Amino acid sequence: MPMTKAKEIIFDLETTGLARTSHILQIAAIKGEHNFNEYILPKAPIPPKVRELTGIRIEAKKMYHHDKEVKAVNITTGLTSFLDFLSSNNSTSVVLFGHNIKKFDVPVLFHALLSCGIMEKFVERVDGFVDTLPLFKLVEPGLSSYSQTNLFKHLLDEAYEAHDALQDVIALQRLLCHSNPTTADKVKNSFSLASTLERFLHCQQSKPCESSLSPLLHQKIITKRTASKIANSGLCFQHLQLAHTREGRQGIEDILKEQFRGKPRVTTSKRIIDAIADFFQNALAES
Structure with a gap:
């Protein structure tokens, strides 16, 4: 400058x-x-x-x-x-x-x-x-x-x-x-x-994505910080749901760990990946 x-x-x-x-x-x-x-x-x-x-x-x-x-x-x-x-x-x-x-x-x-x-x-x-x-x-x-x-x-x-x-x-x-x-x-x-x-x-564009993650937030599956990271990566609730529908836990892991500029798109945390995968699995069992 x-x-x-x-x-x-x-x-x-x-x-x-x-x-x-x-x-x-x-x-x-x-x-x-x-x-x-x-x-x-x-x-x-x-x-x-x-x-x-x-x-x-x-x-x-x-x-x-x-x-x-x-x-x-x-x-x-x-x-x-x-x-x-x-x-x-x-x-x-x-x-x-x-x-x-x-x-x-x-x-x-x-x-x-x-x-x-x-x-x-x-x-x-x-x-x-x-x-x-x-x-x-x-x-x-x-x-x-x-x-x-x-x-x-x-x-x-x-x-x-x-x-x-x-x-x-x-x-x-x-x-x-x-x-x-x-x-x-x-x-x-x-x-x-x-x-x-x-x-x-x-940030303005990611707000709708973050709002869509409210079911995961309300049940404390993820933290506000994780929701922001997911939204900032361009992912919405529907993307996670589709990934799980197609490939189960592996789908969630792949989409969250996908490499971008040498770093994970969202996270490599097994705990977070398991929690999100379990959420969608439980939702399927209840439907």
């Missing part, structure tokens, strides 16, 4: 929850002295805990932030404005920075961009990301907590209004200026847009 030539922009989201399909309530970004802040009208209710944390609420189709009415737009308009901000100043290469974005903000943003049909425009503007959570663990070792509020208190001896996307990006900008990580440190904690989007799309 061309970190030395890239335009570094910090961004943050406030959302209706912690799921990757949560609705965006606020999106903010900052580059130097220029900042962006947009409130978004969600298509889902704002839970009480989120209202308490963010101070954002909806009444009569109007949005309020700490009891002050704010201008809010729909998600497509808000994301389009965000993309315009990213491409301002004639920048051709953008790297987005944020705290704990790899596990949360980026998947939520991807989901929203895909839902609005504007992912291609985002791909045209952004090269990749830097997650500042592991970055601060690298440059400021030994802290008891690496939450952004704790970092701000520990490093700057101040507090700020957390859970406000604009205040969060301003605070993170100050933290980065204070710690001044090297380009090498940033690169170590970067991840490309292409690979991240590929993983996200693969």
Whole structure:
């Protein structure tokens, strides 16, 4: 990733929850002295805990932030404005920075961009990301907590209004200026847009497969982790059932142990293979 030539922009989201399909309530970004802040009208209710944390609420189709009415737009308009901000100043290469974005903000943003049909425009503007959570663990070792509020208190001896996307990006900008990580440190904690989007799309495609495995999960034949591995390999309940119908236990073993890039497709565990084979055998006996 061309970190030395890239335009570094910090961004943050406030959302209706912690799921990757949560609705965006606020999106903010900052580059130097220029900042962006947009409130978004969600298509889902704002839970009480989120209202308490963010101070954002909806009444009569109007949005309020700490009891002050704010201008809010729909998600497509808000994301389009965000993309315009990213491409301002004639920048051709953008790297987005944020705290704990790899596990949360980026998947939520991807989901929203895909839902609005504007992912291609985002791909045209952004090269990749830097997650500042592991970055601060690298440059400021030994802290008891690496939450952004704790970092701000520990490093700057101040507090700020957390859970406000604009205040969060301003605070993170100050933290980065204070710690001044090297380009090498940033690169170590970067991840490309292409690979991240590929993983996200693969995960989206595997969700129906994982849902189909619920009979095995409900009877505790397999763990959630094993179900994810099976689904991520492209296998559904019906594939396992067909393999057993054709070749019994050997069919289950063959499909789970099938080699892919030098590794088993799912597992070589005899215990897991036996448990799945027994499940289908018992189902046949009961039918």
